[in-house]
Structures are given as structure tokens and as C-alpha cells.
Amino acid sequence: MASEAEPFDGNPASPKNLLEPVPxxxxxxxxDPVYWSDAVHAWFITRHDDVLNCFRDPRLSANRMGFYQAQLGPLEQIGPGLIDNLMLSxxxxxSMRDGPEHVRMRRxxxxxFSPQALDAWRPAIRHTAEQLVARVKSQGRMDVVKAVSRQLPPIVIADFLGIPQEDRDKxxxxxxxxxxFNAPAAGTDVVAxxxxxxxxxxxxxxxLKAxxxxxxxxxxxxALSQMLQAQEAGRMTLDELVSNTSLILFAGHTTTTDQISNGLYALLTHPEELHKLQSDLGLMRSAVEEMLRFNPAVPYMHRIAAETFELRGKTIKKGDVVFMGLAAANRDPQAFPDPDRFDISRDHLHTKHMAFTxxxxxxxxxxxxxxxxEITFEVLLTNLPGLRLDEDQAPQLKCHSMMFRGFESLPVRW
Incomplete structure (x- = not known):
């Protein structure tokens, strides 16, 4: 007798759905592509075209201050001044501004960040990657997270902003x-x-002020010196300069750290694609795009409804939280043929993934x-022939929240 189908778990933040989100x-x-979750008290948008259009829609605001304040509860319960620095930043x-104010700050x-300026950093990135790999090459094994992915992005972004070497551990x-705070685990004391x-x-x-x-x-x-010129020309206040520098420092390494481990795991668990890339490093650019599509470090991005509107027959009310499913859109078969197949030669020119929103x-x-x-994977594959998952140590996923996805550890050997 066939067993009954397992009931649908509709909580996006349940342990089951965080561990295995693709189903x-x-x-x-x-x-239910426009789905209201009672558990999270928010909307979830999952189709590629809808996610794309939501990012275009001015009725969805990036100003999420009210969301953060609601998560924390009444300020009188927190205590005066205990989160002032966080809220001010x-x-x-x-990332919290809309319209002309966002354009002014972003500009x-x-x-x-122009392509020409970024290309000038390629030698420095390669030098850092080669140094990190050289430290472990003779050992025959490593935890990629500890030895490479947690090391390289903060070094690169610190170089990019001109942070002195001696201050980087801070x-x-x-x-x-x-x-x-930005991605709390379920049940965590958010106020703490x-x-x-x-x-x-x-x-x-x-x-940063000093x-x-x-x-x-x-x-x-x-880049910090160049941003400072804009601030001195009156186009950015000191508080804006400091806050956006801290945003670049934080966002510039946490997500890339996770994406390195996500991408390498995808390669190592698809040996035919790994061999294809090892045989032709000219596929590296398309391989990286497929890694970003297949398992993005940021599965969701949220917005706040600035007014009430309809989407696919559902009424999204002013003030509602709307999560755009970046990872879900990246697996939409209407946008990507056979989307659950990892294919490093996939055509990404006609349909763009949403890993970077x-x-x-x-x-x-x-x-x-x-x-x-691109540079990290090229250095790894070139310098560590025989690179594979460590048969004696299992990887440990980092999937405790909806907002970030990566690995706590990723043991490999060669």
C-alpha cells in the first residue's frame, strides 16, 4: 500500500526547507508563485519574470527601516541608546534608499567599480589567491572555508579600500x-x-572616521580616497560616506566567501563539469555564472510595499514585507531549460540569473x-590537480537563515 504524500511544509524558514530549499x-x-507565509508573515515571489518585475517596481521600497524596527520590538524594551549606532548606519x-537619493549615493x-578599474585589481587578487593556496599545497588537504574563502575576500576588499594590513583582522x-543581525537564525534573540x-x-x-x-x-x-573626493565636493555627507564604506566592507566579503564554497562544492559534486572546466579554462566565465545561478549565496532579497497593489490576483498591502526569491527565480524552467542541471557551458547571455539582484x-x-x-577557481584548479571532496570529512552547510547560504566547512584533498 502506497504511503500518503508528505504534507507540504509551507514555512520558508523551517529546518527542512533551509536544508533542502529546491523542492x-x-x-x-x-x-502559488505569490505566496503569503503566516510563519514569516511575509510574501514570497518565486517566478523569474515576477522577481525581475518586482525589482523594477517603484511600489516596492528598499527602505526597510520599519522592518528592522518591527523585528526588534518597541524601543523602550531595548533600552535607550543601545542600538543607535546600528540604526543610524x-x-x-x-541599500536602504529609493529614487534620486539612492542614485546620488550609488553614483x-x-x-x-568600473570594469577597467576592476581589471586593474586582477594581479593583486591572483597574488592573494596563489599565496593562500601555496600555504596548504604540500598538506594534500584543507578546509576551503578556513584556508581560502574566509581569507581572500576580506583581503581583496581591504586592499580595494586601502585598509592598512595591520587592521584587517578587526x-x-x-x-x-x-x-x-542581518540574517538571524530562527529562534535567536534578535535584540541581543x-x-x-x-x-x-x-x-x-x-x-573609519579616523x-x-x-x-x-x-x-x-x-576606492575610499575616490569616495572621499565625492564627499568633499558636497555630494555625500560624512555619515553617508562612513555608512556606505562599512556596507561595502561587509557586503564585499561575506557573500563572496559563501559563493566560493558554494561554487566549488557544485563543481566537485559534478565531476563531468569539473573535468570539462579543467580541460578548458576558457569556460571559466560561464562556469562562474552557472555557479552563481545554481546556488547563490543570497537566496532572498526583501522589500517593503510602499502602497497596496495586486500581483497575480493577490493583494499586497502597504507595509507588507515581500521576499523576492533569487534562488527560486534561478531555477525557473521558464527562464532556464532543465534548471536543476548544473551546466557550466549554459547560455547566460539571453536569460540572466538573479544572484546579484x-x-x-x-x-x-x-x-x-x-x-x-574566476581567479580563485582558476588558481585552485591549476595548482591542485586531483582536487576532490575529502572522503573522510563531510562538509557542513551554513543554512540557519533565509538570507545567507554557504558552508561552515568544506574539506577537500588532492
């Missing part, structure tokens, strides 16, 4: 509580995370991240 994405795309970040923050210490994040942001802001003062008198060729808020660091990924 959940498929169910929503097919049955969020307020001044371009001044994006100096140094950024790893500050990034952890900020990341925890906010207080830790508030301390970290406060120390980071103080550091560094900026030094750069006023001794500017360099780094879309539209006005498309990730400002996408070009830098792509170069880091």
Missing part, C-alpha cells in the same frame, strides 16, 4: 555580529544580536565578486 522553490513556483546606507560610492571581528551589532558598528564607524581624516591629508589611489539596486560589487571567483 520548496519548485512547489511555490508551480502552485542603516539609515545612511544606499558617488561606485567610483572605482574587520572580521566586526563583520560577524553584523552578519548575524542587535546590541552586539551596535557595538561592532560603533567601533567600525569610529575607525581613517578618513588621515586620507584627507594623504589620499591614495584606493536586478535593476537600480543591482549589486555594486558584482564585477569585483566575479573577478574574485
Amino acid at each position: 520548496f522553490y519548485a512547489r511555490l513556483r508551480e502552485v 542603516l539609515t545612511h546606507q544606499m 558617488q560610492t561606485s567610483v572605482g 574587520f572580521l571581528e566586526w563583520s560577524e555580529p553584523i552578519a548575524d 544580536l542587535a546590541r552586539r551589532g551596535n557595538v561592532a558598528i560603533g567601533e567600525l564607524v569610529d575607525y 581613517l578618513i581624516e588621515k586620507r584627507r591629508h594623504d589620499p591614495g589611489q584606493d 536586478f535593476g537600480a539596486h543591482h549589486c555594486i560589487g558584482a564585477g569585483l565578486a566575479r573577478r574574485e571567483l
Whole structure:
């Protein structure tokens, strides 16, 4: 006698759906592409065209201050001044602004992110990747997360912004509580995370203000010096400069860290595609695009409805939280033929994946991240022939929240 079908788990943040989200994405795309979750108290959009159009829609606002405040509860319960640094920093970040204000901040923050400027960083990225691999090459095995993916992105973004070598460990210490606040695990004390994040942001802001003062008198060729010129020309306030620098530092390495491990795991678990890439490194660019599509480090991005509107017969009310399913859109069969197949030679020119979102808020660091990924995988495959998953140690996923997905550890050998 056939057993009854397992009941549908409609909670996007349940342990089952966080561990194995692809069936959940498929169910929503097919049955309820504009889905209201009582568990998360938010909408979930999962079809590629809908996600793309939502990023274009001015009725969905990037200003999520109300969302963060709602997560924390009444300010009087938190205590006066205990999250002021965190809230102030969020307020001044371009990722929280819409329309002309967002354009103004992004234009001044994006100096140094042109393709030509980023290509000039390729030798430095390669040098860092080769140094990290050289440290472990003779050992015959490593944890990729510990030895490479947690090391390379913060070094690169610190170089990019001109952070002195001796200060870089501080950024790893500050990034952890900020990341925890932005992607809390289910059941976590969010107020406690906010207080830790508030301390970290406060120390980071103080550091950056002192560094900026030094750069006023001794500017360099780094991106921070270029951003400082925009601030001095009156196009950006000091608070905006500091907040957006901290955003670049944080976002510039946490997501790339996860994407390195996600991409390598996809390669190592698809040996035919791995062999194809090893045989022709000219496929590296398309391989990286497929890694980004197949398992993006950021599965969801959320917005707030600025007004009430209809989408596929559902009424999204003003103030509702709307999660755009980047990872779900990347597996939409209407956009990507045979979407659950990992194919490094897939045509990504006609249909773009959503790993870096879309539209006005498309990730400002996408070009830098792509170069880091391309160079890192090329260095790994070139220097470590026989690279494979470690048969004696299982990988450990990092999937405790909806917002970030990667690996806690990824043991490999060669």
C-alpha cells in the first residue's frame, strides 16, 4: 500500500526547507508563485519574470527601516541608546534608499567599480589567491572555508579600500555580529544580536572616521580616497560616506566567501563539469555564472510595499514585507531549460540569473565578486590537480537563515 504524500511544509524558514530549499522553490513556483507565509508573515515571489518585475517596481521600497524596527520590538524594551549606532548606519546606507537619493549615493560610492578599474585589481587578487593556496599545497588537504574563502575576500576588499594590513583582522571581528543581525537564525534573540551589532558598528564607524581624516591629508589611489573626493565636493555627507564604506566592507566579503564554497562544492559534486572546466579554462566565465545561478549565496532579497497593489490576483498591502526569491527565480524552467542541471557551458547571455539582484539596486560589487571567483577557481584548479571532496570529512552547510547560504566547512584533498 502506497504511503500518503508528505504534507507540504509551507514555512520558508523551517529546518527542512533551509536544508533542502529546491523542492520548496519548485512547489511555490508551480502552485502559488505569490505566496503569503503566516510563519514569516511575509510574501514570497518565486517566478523569474515576477522577481525581475518586482525589482523594477517603484511600489516596492528598499527602505526597510520599519522592518528592522518591527523585528526588534518597541524601543523602550531595548533600552535607550543601545542600538543607535546600528540604526543610524542603516539609515545612511544606499541599500536602504529609493529614487534620486539612492542614485546620488550609488553614483558617488561606485567610483572605482568600473570594469577597467576592476581589471586593474586582477594581479593583486591572483597574488592573494596563489599565496593562500601555496600555504596548504604540500598538506594534500584543507578546509576551503578556513584556508581560502574566509581569507581572500576580506583581503581583496581591504586592499580595494586601502585598509592598512595591520587592521584587517578587526574587520572580521566586526563583520560577524553584523552578519548575524542581518540574517538571524530562527529562534535567536534578535535584540541581543542587535546590541552586539551596535557595538561592532560603533567601533567600525569610529575607525573609519579616523581613517578618513588621515586620507584627507594623504589620499591614495584606493576606492575610499575616490569616495572621499565625492564627499568633499558636497555630494555625500560624512555619515553617508562612513555608512556606505562599512556596507561595502561587509557586503564585499561575506557573500563572496559563501559563493566560493558554494561554487566549488557544485563543481566537485559534478565531476563531468569539473573535468570539462579543467580541460578548458576558457569556460571559466560561464562556469562562474552557472555557479552563481545554481546556488547563490543570497537566496532572498526583501522589500517593503510602499502602497497596496495586486500581483497575480493577490493583494499586497502597504507595509507588507515581500521576499523576492533569487534562488527560486534561478531555477525557473521558464527562464532556464532543465534548471536543476548544473551546466557550466549554459547560455547566460539571453536569460540572466538573479544572484546579484536586478535593476537600480543591482549589486555594486558584482564585477569585483566575479573577478574574485574566476581567479580563485582558476588558481585552485591549476595548482591542485586531483582536487576532490575529502572522503573522510563531510562538509557542513551554513543554512540557519533565509538570507545567507554557504558552508561552515568544506574539506577537500588532492
